[in-house]
Amino acid sequence: MVVYRSSTTAPVNIAVVKYWGKRDPKLNLPTNSSLSVTLSQDDLRTLTTASASEAYTEDVLLLNGAPSDLTGARTQACLRELRTRRAALEDKNPSLPKLAHLKLLLVSENNFPTAAGLASSAAGFAAFVRAIADLYELPASPTELSLIARQGSGSACRSLFGGYVAWRAGDKADGLDSQAVEVAPASHWPQMRALILVVSAAKKGVSSTSGMQQTVATSGLFQQRIATVVPANMDLMEQSIADRDFAKFAEVTMRDSNSFHATCADTYPPIFYMNDVSRAAIRAVETINQAAGKTVAAYTFDAGPNAVIYYLEENSEAVLGTFYPLLQSVDGWKQSTNFKSTVQLDETISS
Ligand code: ADP
Ligand code: DP6
Numbered sequence: 001m002v003v004y005r006s007s008t009t010a011p012v013n014i015a016v017v018k019y020w021g022k023r024d025p026k027l028n029l030p031t032n033s034s035l036s037v038t039l040s041q042d043d044l045r046t047l048t049t050a051s052a053s054e055a056y057t058e059d060v061l062l063l064n065g066a067p068s069d070l071t072g073a074r075t076q077a078c079l080r081e082l083r084t085r086r087a088a089l090e091d092k093n094p095s096l097p098k099l100a101h102l103k104l105l106l107v108s109e110n111n112f113p114t115a116a117g118l119a120s121s122a123a124g125f126a127a128f129v130r131a132i133a134d135l136y137e138l139p140a141s142p143t144e145l146s147l148i149a150r151q152g153s154g155s156a157c158r159s160l161f162g163g164y165v166a167w168r169a170g171d172k173a174d175g176l177d178s179q180a181v182e183v184a185p186a187s188h189w190p191q192m193r194a195l196i197l198v199v200s201a202a203k204k205g206v207s208s209t210s211g212m213q214q215t216v217a218t219s220g221l222f223q224q225r226i227a228t229v230v231p232a233n234m235d236l237m238e239q240s241i242a243d244r245d246f247a248k249f250a251e252v253t254m255r256d257s258n259s260f261h262a263t264c265a266d267t268y269p270p271i272f273y274m275n276d277v278s279r280a281a282i283r284a285v286e287t288i289n290q291a292a293g294k295t296v297a298a299y300t301f302d303a304g305p306n307a308v309i310y311y312l313e314e315n316s317e318a319v320l321g322t323f324y325p326l327l328q329s330v331d332g333w334k335q336s337t338n339f340k341s342t343v344q345l346d347e348t349i350s351s
């Protein structure tokens, strides 16, 4: 029996202005715009292989070796959209193999902790959508794939692009203007580096999807975040990237992470993603910046305890040389697998 197969990888992106909140949970439309840096796939990546065959009797996803749910409404929306496009292509070109009606086997592996606040859903859904689009030979642009991936996981729309990427919230009900756009290529600021400190590889207690819905429903502080804090941070962040102004980039990154985690604490009942080791990493960044006499490092935390530290290559010594000694004394810190990453170059993403 013939098996049609295609593999792809997708990168992680770590937001410096965070997406947190859905205005439309069905279409996965956000309450606010966000901005992220796409990290190189040399260190963290999802590898997904999609295959289709008459031999398959149901759609199956194997995630890190274990069967994983494909029946969720958002995953189904991605599958439906991809199959509809393939069916249209087959209608136009009758010589193409009929794949749209075949069941799919998706085998995916993250080479970094899953559901631990390191954007596995972003790399995961970006790879999921692109692997199937490649299998179906869809003539879809990164923007079109991004719009589909967004429906799987919001942050995934940014992982179809390299470099510095904004997700514009948009205001249309159909979500067609809720898009990711590259605000600058990696080559614009190639000195940017990210240190990823794996504080815990365990699956988070509250998923991002569920956490943000609780925040939207119960936090008063959140209303202020989306009305004034995020719009100001988006402007400042885009300016700091255009100017390659690290001090400004760092301050907005740290303030936005703090603001996001404050809305989690203001959720009722409160959600705590950071732990004592996370807070020790924040103190370590402050110590490093004080010792340097200027801002050379910026921390940010997604919905999980793991820290991402942005810094410039020229300050590697000051940042990396100081970090581990500072954390060594912290209770609960064991130096596990940590990652050091550069920014993803765009060429490798759309290929
Ligand atoms: P994270 O902080 O890692 O993004 P989320 O709570 O947002 O955590 O999402 C985790 C979920 O994303 C997983 O439980 C799984 O459903 C989905 N996911 C993660 N990796 C993949 C993948 N490679 N392929 C498909 N889905 C994935
Ligand atoms: C804190 O994109 O994982 O990482 O759309 O429900 O799948 P869903 O949520 P997800 O949320 C990401 C939240 C964040 C911030 C960010 O990546 O912008």
Ligand code: CO
Residues within 6 Å of the ligand: 119, 120, 121, 122, 153, 155, 208
């Ligand atoms: Co996620």
